[in-house]
Amino acid sequence: MIWDPLLLTLKLAMVTTFLLFIISIPLASWLAQTKSKLKPLIETLVSMPLVLPPTVLGFYFLIAFSPGNTFGSWLNEWFGIKLVFSFPGLVLASILYSLPFMVHPIQSGLSSISPSLKEASYLMGKSKWETLWKVLLPNSKPAILTGIVLAFAHTIGEFGVVLMIGGNIPEVTKVASIAIYDEVEAMNYGTANFYSAILFVTTFAILLSVYLINGRYLKPFWK
Amino acid sequence: MIDIQIQKKLDSPTGQMSLDVDLSIEKGQIVALFGESGAGKTSLLRILAGLLRPDTGKIAVNEKTWFQSEPKSFSLKSQERNIGFVFQDYALFPNMTVLENLQFAAGKKGTINLEHLLELNELGDLKHKKPKNLSGGQQQRVALARALAQQPEILLLDEPLSALDDKIRRKLQQHLLEAHKEYGLTTILVSHTIEEIIKLGDWVIELHQGKMVQQGRPSELFASKEIKEKFKVTAEVLSIELKNDSFEAQLLVQNHVFTMAFSKKQGDSLRPGDRIVLASNDFKPNMYKK
Numbered sequence: 001m002i003w004d005p006l007l008l009t010l011k012l013a014m015v016t017t018f019l020l021f022i023i024s025i026p027l028a029s030w031l032a033q034t035k036s037k038l039k040p041l042i043e044t045l046v047s048m049p050l051v052l053p054p055t056v057l058g059f060y061f062l063i064a065f066s067p068g069n070t071f072g073s074w075l076n077e078w079f080g081i082k083l084v085f086s087f088p089g090l091v092l093a094s095i096l097y098s099l100p101f102m103v104h105p106i107q108s109g110l111s112s113i114s115p116s117l118k119e120a121s122y123l124m125g126k127s128k129w130e131t132l133w134k135v136l137l138p139n140s141k142p143a144i145l146t147g148i149v150l151a152f153a154h155t156i157g158e159f160g161v162v163l164m165i166g167g168n169i170p171e172v173t174k175v176a177s178i179a180i181y182d183e184v185e186a187m188n189y190g191t192a193n194f195y196s197a198i199l200f201v202t203t204f205a206i207l208l209s210v211y212l213i214n215g216r217y218l219k220p221f222w223k
Numbered sequence: 224m225i226d227i228q229i230q231k232k233l234d235s236p237t238g239q240m241s242l243d244v245d246l247s248i249e250k251g252q253i254v255a256l257f258g259e260s261g262a263g264k265t266s267l268l269r270i271l272a273g274l275l276r277p278d279t280g281k282i283a284v285n286e287k288t289w290f291q292s293e294p295k296s297f298s299l300k301s302q303e304r305n306i307g308f309v310f311q312d313y314a315l316f317p318n319m320t321v322l323e324n325l326q327f328a329a330g331k332k333g334t335i336n337l338e339h340l341l342e343l344n345e346l347g348d349l350k351h352k353k354p355k356n357l358s359g360g361q362q363q364r365v366a367l368a369r370a371l372a373q374q375p376e377i378l379l380l381d382e383p384l385s386a387l388d389d390k391i392r393r394k395l396q397q398h399l400l401e402a403h404k405e406y407g408l409t410t411i412l413v414s415h416t417i418e419e420i421i422k423l424g425d426w427v428i429e430l431h432q433g434k435m436v437q438q439g440r441p442s443e444l445f446a447s448k449e450i451k452e453k454f455k456v457t458a459e460v461l462s463i464e465l466k467n468d469s470f471e472a473q474l475l476v477q478n479h480v481f482t483m484a485f486s487k488k489q490g491d492s493l494r495p496g497d498r499i500v501l502a503s504n505d506f507k508p509n510m511y512k513k
Contacts, residue, residue, distance in 0.1 A: 114312060114314065116310040116311075116312055116314035117314050117316060119272075119274050119301070119308070119310075119314070120308065120310060120314040120316075122274075122300075122301040123272060123273075123274075123301050123304070123306050123308045124327065124328045124330065125302045125303070125305070125330060126302065127302065134327065135316055135318070138318035139316070139317055139318050
């Protein structure tokens with residue numbers, strides 16, 4: 001069905017963004033306040049997907065999780081998890097690939113909050129966790145929104161990683177960006193244009209809404 | 224009773240400085256920390272609050288150890304010290320209204336009457352506003368009320384009144400005095416202003432380059448002992464110029480500027496920025512009621 005790749009893209013982006021959000025909150029808050037010597041190393045790893053060709057990530061992912069390898073076959077035999085050419089594999093790769101887009105905005109949002117807010121909360125007897133949820137995160141709303149939207153949009157725009165580890169299986173791993181490539185290869189420009197136009201308009205609308213909201217242009221409608 | 228005996232190396236604008244303090248503070252007092260900026264006043268408050276860890280020494284409050292470096296290194300968490308802290312930037316939570324800020328500080332104990340606290344600080348009408356919609360003086364009152372809402376035993380204030388204009392400052396000093404009495408606090412405040420310290424403080428401790436240089440009652444400490452005159456004010460010379468045979472100087476006393484004439488001999492050594500003491504044995508000024 002013609003809508004399948006689009007629905008799959010949407011599902012992938014939503015699942016990835018949701019899981020990324022859960023992972024990124026503790027990671028970003030750790031990075032924002034740690035004095036650990038490991039910080040530069042972790043920051044580098046988080047930022048790698050920004051500069052690394054997606055094919056590199058996909059390639060190593062493929063090698064690591066291939067059932068032909070020790071680790072991949074162990075996962076398959078013990079947990080019945082097959083990450084190569086499957087939707088869960090796609091989600092895992094997307095999480096790694098979009099990690100900086102979620103972590104960076106949240107980290108910088110948290111870092112820009114005056115340290116005295118955190119200290120005031122501690123002096124009121126509040127734990128680190130309660131301080132994070134009730135003071136730090138509510139005061140980083142624009143940064144969190146930016147992170148969510150960028151991660152979502154970036155997952156929609158994925159191509160290389162998905163192709164490497166997902167392949168091109170209809171209804172399983174054939175997302176819209178791959179479907180476009182596929183249709184162009186088959187000279188079906190009409191279908192390719194259909195997918196492309198939808199992705200173009202969707203990502204434009206998503207990014208525009210972030211800039212409008214964070215720029216306070218929509219203040220009367222958004223509290 | 225607070226006993227502090229600590230040492231800590233600090234980075235100051237003028238290079239490394241060693242904060243080395245040994246002092247006791249009686250329960251129920253208002254103690255002012257006085258000294259130029261960079262003397263270690265704020266660091267001392269932060270150490271007491273557990274926000275900064277001393278290198279060595281010990282802190283005990285009502286016989287209970289809060290910090291010790293030996294025999295076994297121990298530091299009570301900030302969360303468990305029950306300190307009300309008014310930060311220089313007030314540190315109000317922007318996502319909460321005035322009332323919510325107070326409720327967050329009060330926690331679930333809920334034994335304090337927040338409405339009364341709001342009224343005491345004249346915040347009743349503002350309780351549903353967010354901090355960003357308040358003036359500096361209002362924010363300061365919220366910060367004070369919020370620190371009281373958590374029912375602390377010790378209240379620490381880091382130059383809370385420095386950014387405010389004169390009228391509001393006097394009003395807040397009054398609020399602070401009332402709250403200190405009503406809630407039976409031990410209060411330590413950092414201040415540059417001698418007037419403020421004399422008005423509020425029971426005791427003043429002067430720090431210089433991380434060391435205590437003197438301490439005592441404010442009225443005694445700030446009145447230099449050699450001069451026995453009945454009337455005495457400290458003034459700063461703003462400008463001075465020679466007119467005919469005498470000097471005419473503009474002087475700043477607290478926040479008032481006035482002009483005064485000096486003889487050639489007196490005025491010769493004066494430069495703008497000098498601090499002088501004006502004293503008289505036989506002072507009969509004209510007086511008007513305001």
